[in-house]
Structures are given as C-alpha cells and as structure tokens.
Amino acid sequence: MINNTDAFAEYLLKEKNYSLLTLRAYLDDVRGFEQFIKKDDSGATLQDVHYTQVRSWIVSLVEEGGLSNRSVNRKIASLKAFYRFLLKAKQIEFSPLQKHKALKTEKKIHLPFSEKEMQDVVEYNDYPDDFEGVRNRLIIELLYTTGIRRAELISLHLGSYNAESSTLKVLGKRNKERIVPVLRCTSDVLSEYMVKRRALPEVIDSQVLILNASGKKVSESFVYRLINCYFSVVSGKVKKSPHVLRHTFATHLLNNGADLNSVKELLGHASLASTQVYTHSSLAELKKVYKDAHPRNRNNS
Template identity: 30%
Template sequence: MSESVGDQWGEYLRVGRRMSEHTVDAYLGDLRALLDYLGIGWDAPAGEFAHALTQRRIRSWLADTLVHGGARSTIARHTAAVRNFTAWAVREEILPSDPAAALSGPRADQRLPTPLDESDARTLINLAKSEALTGGPSQMRAWAILELTYACGLRVSEVCALDVSSLNREALTVRVLGKGNKERVVPYGPPAEDALDHWLVRGRPQLAGETSGSALFLGDRGGRIDPRVVRSMVHRMAAKAGVHDIAPHGLRHSTATHLLQGGADLRAVQEMLGHASLVTTQRYTHVDTARLSAIYQRAHPRA
C-alpha cells in the first residue's frame, strides 16, 4: 500500500526540510485538523485534495479555530503549516494551483510567560531534589530535568532529544541540537551536575531497557521520554512547590531573565539559548526595568 499524501509530506519535512520531529508532529497535526474539518480522510486519494482544498475553505477552517479559542500563535502555525503543505503539493502535482499562497497568518503573540523569580526557582528545584533523594527513578528524572532545563535554558524538545553522549561531564557542558539542526554547546553548574550524576548512576539504570538506546532521559517504559510527560511533570511540580504555574518554556524564559539580571551579555544569552536573531533575545530586556532604574539612579547626574 502506497504512503498517504500526508505521510509523504511528513517525510519531506523530515528529510527535505530537516525539521525537528517536534515541528513535524505539530505540522502533521495541523494538517489532520484541516482534513478533519473538510471531511477528508488521511488516506484519501490525491484527487480529493484537489477538489476540497480551496482558499475559501482554508480561511473558514482558520476562522473556526479562532472562534473556538485558538490563540494567535496557533493560527499563525496553522497558516504556516498549510502554506508549506500546499506549496509542496503543487510541486508534487497533487494540486493544480496553490490555494494558500495568498494567506497571511496573524503575527504570533510576542508576550513572554511570567518568569519565576530566583527564590521561586530555588524552591521548585529544591523540592525536586528532596523528592529525588528519597524517591524512585521518576523523582530522580524530574530533578535532573528541572536542573538542566533551568541551568541551560533548554527547549522541552531539546531536553527530550538529548543523548547520554550529549553530556561532557568533565567540562560540565551539554551539546544541544536546536531549531534548524543548529548545534550549540551550553555550560551547566555543579547543582545540575549533582542531579545528572544521581540520575545516570541510580535512576536511569532502573528504567533502561531494549528501547532505551542512547537517550539521556527515559520514560517509565524505558523509551526516550515524551515532551508531554515533561510538560506535565513541570506543571505538577510547580503546583506542589506552591509557585505560580509554569511550563518548560517558562522555565527557559526564567533562565534568560535571571542571566540578564545577573549582568550577562545579551549576545552570550542569545548564543546560550540558541536564538537565530538577537531581536528574539532582546524581548527579555523589558522584564528588568527595576534593575535598569536602579542603575540610572546611581549613575546619571540628573537622576
């Protein structure tokens, strides 16, 4: 049986565009949502795509997503996914013309999640540590993930993609494969070192099995951990610690904020977080107005 049109596109995204598995899954999910809305099965023949995919129907799907509470960032990704798909489908002669070429999605909301302050970050991670020292492999894994994510400002997809060999345990650095398959090396400190040593020596061996491969962080069944498991864990630990609800990406924002508050150079933070543009990193500078005001009061002769 030949591959479905959607599966062919997914293979193109992985091999031709070299997108991360996280992005491919998101784009394929967007296409499934569109096809469900249009009443097209995933395994439908190419002819059905040409008949059903019109600009009017695609716009209707986007509008319906917005009406049902879709965030601007979700609509923007939906638009990017469908434009990518239809452009590919035209090149593959699945579609006679591109119905999404003229679509423009809304600009993604640039507001940042509220970062943890330093004391709350310490409270969160100390709770994870205390549970790890008396608990099982799941608790050891939670401590190691929280320490490493906060130490290095990693994306959840990057955390889950790490291999044991990604760590240089002598130099205390981790080699990260980020967006666009761009590699960077990020340092971490002794607290993350302790958590990782605890996980590698005591926690990971308890979960490791035939499906583990070289993955650094394992799920409860022994395979590479899923981002959804990590997200759920971070939300759960934040609630137990009594700090405001935060996702892994919020923990990454906390890292950037605390680095800048500590006087780190903006370009160093850009390199550490793997931002392609300094403009992206500059979004964090607005969160430290209190520090800026204090410097102004001390330094300016007319303050």
C-alpha cells in the same frame, strides 16, 4: 504522479528535518483544509484553490471551530509551507496565500520565576537521597542552568554529556545540534544521578539519560507535572512549566549582563527575533536599576 501530501511529508522529513510530531501537525492542517474545500460544489483541488476559499476556511475555523487567532495562524503557516513546496516542485504557478496577512494576536508573556523562587527550589528544597529524588533535582537543574527545552531534555542520551569539557550536546528543533556549557553544580548532581542510575535493578532504555524508576525514558507529561509540583510550593504564578524555566534561564542571564546574541546561541534560536521575547523582563530590571541610580530620580524621591 506521487500524491502531493505524501511528497510534502517526505520533503518536511528529509529536507527540512522536521520532527515526526511537527510533520503530523502540518499534514493534519493541510488535510483539514482539503476536507473543507471538498464540501463545496466547485470541484476544486489543493492545486487550484483561490484565496477566497482560504478566507472562508479561516472564518469557519474561528466561528464554527472556536479557534483562537493564534491557532488559526499556526494552521495557515502549515498551508503556506505546503504551497511553497508546490511552487518549488512546479506544481503551481502562484500561491493562494501570497498576500495573506496573519491574524492579530496578543503577545503571550510568561512571567519568569524570581531568583529567590529558583533558590528555594534548587538549594533549599529537601530532595530525598534516592534515585527519584536525585533525578528530580537533576531535571530542574538541567532545565534552569542550560535553558534546554522539555523535548530536548527527554531526548538526551548517555553520550550527550562530556564530563571532560563539561558540555552537553543537545539535539534541537529540525535536528540541529548545539553545544551547551554545564555548570559545576549541575555536573555534581549529574554525577550523583549516574551512580543511582547504575544501581537500578533494570534499565530498559539503556541509551537514554533521564529515566523513571522502571528504567524507561520519562515522558513530556511527567516532566511537566514534576515542574508544576515543585514550583507550586514556592510560587503563586499561574503558569509553572518547563517552558517557564527556559524563560527564567534567559531572563536571569540577561538581567545579569549576558548579551542577546549569546543567549540566542544557548537557546538554539534561529534568529534574534525569537530571543527578544525574553527581553521584557530584563527591561523591567533595567528600568529599576535606572530609577534607583539616576541622580535626577534620587533628587526627586
């Protein structure tokens, strides 16, 4: 019989279309649990564990490993996926996690950049007129005007942009493609960037859109450092990252009248629940408009 973890890995890769990074994370979590149950004398395998052993692992992760509830929930999600796979493959009759409830976590709220902060970075910053200056501006423009993820940005290739329709083909999570409109301002920077890109003395990753000065694909850490550097000048917010730019994209659209379903499609979310985390900021804006506009509030002020 094929090793269950090997079969699980093939299932995640071929049927669920998970990325290699996600695949490795799931397998690490399952193998971590497997190592844990091997430490006792019960002789239990992954196929015949009881929830009490899962609960003991959770306690160990929190008390000995010092993990947060959020990190523990992520590991348990991997384990749940593994046991769903075993059920589907008829390797077990019931999942030991069938009645498990996730640990309570505090909702993480990333404050978006204000429209003024965005204007200061995009319009008023003096970008050098060389390859790196134009490339840096393009990265910021793309993240803010399309809402794409950092991983999606660095995976863009030359054929991703359609100049005729001004759209961008984005490969999202689980290899799902979506088409995102590109604003004129971003298209202009993209055209300028392509001129600079063609003038590079050497291009190693020839099909990749966003390159460094050596002609290689940029890394995720590079994009993070770039965003942190540019926004540290204009913003005192603690978190300054590509994800905050994605959050800013969604919040500014909602604040200016976009409906939730449209924002969901633009972000590439599978459900509205994922998009609703961005509504707290637009709700704050709505409250301000409400207080400023309602006659009862005006009369009492």
